[in-house]
Amino acid sequence: MLVATLSKRLLRVGQAKRCGLSLRSFSDAKDKDLVLTSIDGDTGVATITMNQAPVNSLSLEMCQAITTAIKEVESQPEIQSLVLASSLPGVFCAGLDITELHKPDEKRLTDFWHSFQQIYFDLYGSRLATIAAIAGHAPAAGCMLALSCDYRIMVSGAGSKKPSTIGLNETKLGIVAPSWLGYQYIDTIGQRQAELGLSLGLLHQPEQALAIGLVDELVPREEVLSRAQAEAVKWGKIPAKARLASKMLARKARLDHLAATRKEDNDFFRSFVTNETAQKIIDGYLQSLSKKKS
Numbered sequence: 001m002l003v004a005t006l007s008k009r010l011l012r013v014g015q016a017k018r019c020g021l022s023l024r025s026f027s028d029a030k031d032k033d034l035v036l037t038s039i040d041g042d043t044g045v046a047t048i049t050m051n052q053a054p055v056n057s058l059s060l061e062m063c064q065a066i067t068t069a070i071k072e073v074e075s076q077p078e079i080q081s082l083v084l085a086s087s088l089p090g091v092f093c094a095g096l097d098i099t100e101l102h103k104p105d106e107k108r109l110t111d112f113w114h115s116f117q118q119i120y121f122d123l124y125g126s127r128l129a130t131i132a133a134i135a136g137h138a139p140a141a142g143c144m145l146a147l148s149c150d151y152r153i154m155v156s157g158a159g160s161k162k163p164s165t166i167g168l169n170e171t172k173l174g175i176v177a178p179s180w181l182g183y184q185y186i187d188t189i190g191q192r193q194a195e196l197g198l199s200l201g202l203l204h205q206p207e208q209a210l211a212i213g214l215v216d217e218l219v220p221r222e223e224v225l226s227r228a229q230a231e232a233v234k235w236g237k238i239p240a241k242a243r244l245a246s247k248m249l250a251r252k253a254r255l256d257h258l259a260a261t262r263k264e265d266n267d268f269f270r271s272f273v274t275n276e277t278a279q280k281i282i283d284g285y286l287q288s289l290s291k292k293k294s
């Protein structure tokens, strides 16, 4: 019961009851190891920590666990802000779990993409102020998680021999990001940088990501989480209704569009992934990832 223990400890330190925050555990038994949720009883900031070793790849279960955690935090009216973080040193999230795309079962593939779309609805459209604490690599769908937040704080690359990277690298793998993710990129970094990034499948080092507006701030590794939590406190103090209405000015049309085309998007994804050519690419990419290790 790591989740429950973590939540209770933080809440007890912050004298949660005086803050009116509930002490219940935030994840059911199925999810408990994939995602850890804690609430700081002093500040009311919730932190959802992805905890799926080795790289926080987004399997069906991981997507569901993230959604469950967001919904449970959102159900607490006292909570206004959320930090999304990783427990793994060096990796925020490695994107979709590629094994989900390899020789897939049709039903599971449908559920998998549905659950990935659901994260977009829940995180990009969250009533909460959301801060990404990106203390490691964030390629592809890992970048999507960060893009879905309101503010992105990344580990600095200064002095690092192997800096973390962030971006939409799908094209390099021979696959294409879904249109809603492409538009998230365009809306964040602008048409030209997004065109370049998407066409070339670029993964940006932190300083470059900052320069093009893909992230908002760089800090040393040991400060990423605390800085994100401090930023979440600031955002949590903005009048919530006005903050949410402002967020929706920029995001509602995109969210509505995917809601209206969700099934077609899923059908397109499945037909793309199950195509023989795509399967060869996915097979080769999986092999290259494990060869890299050996």
Ligand SMILES: CCCC/C=C/CC(=O)SCCNC(=O)CCNC(=O)[C@H](O)C(C)(C)COP(=O)(O)OP(=O)(O)OC[C@H]1O[C@@H](n2cnc3c(N)ncnc32)[C@H](O)[C@@H]1OP(=O)(O)O
Binding pocket: 054, 055, 057, 090, 091, 093, 094, 095, 096, 097, 098, 099, 137, 139, 140, 141, 142, 169, 170, 173, 175, 176, 177, 178, 268, 269, 272, 273, 289, 290, 292, 293
């Ligand atoms: C219409 C179609 C739409 C398709 C949309 C796709 C969006 C996506 O998200 S596609 C996924 C894109 N992700 C990537 O390209 C990232 C791949 N991973 C990496 O580049 C690296 O793993 C890393 C930089 C994130 C971390 O490097 P590190 O050296 O720390 O770890 P590794 O030794 O590379 O990996 C450890 C372990 O994890 C496995 N793995 C890595 N990434 C994935 C993944 N995305 N899915 C499944 N498994 C992954 C890797 O094979 C290693 O496994 P073994 O220990 O068994 O060899």
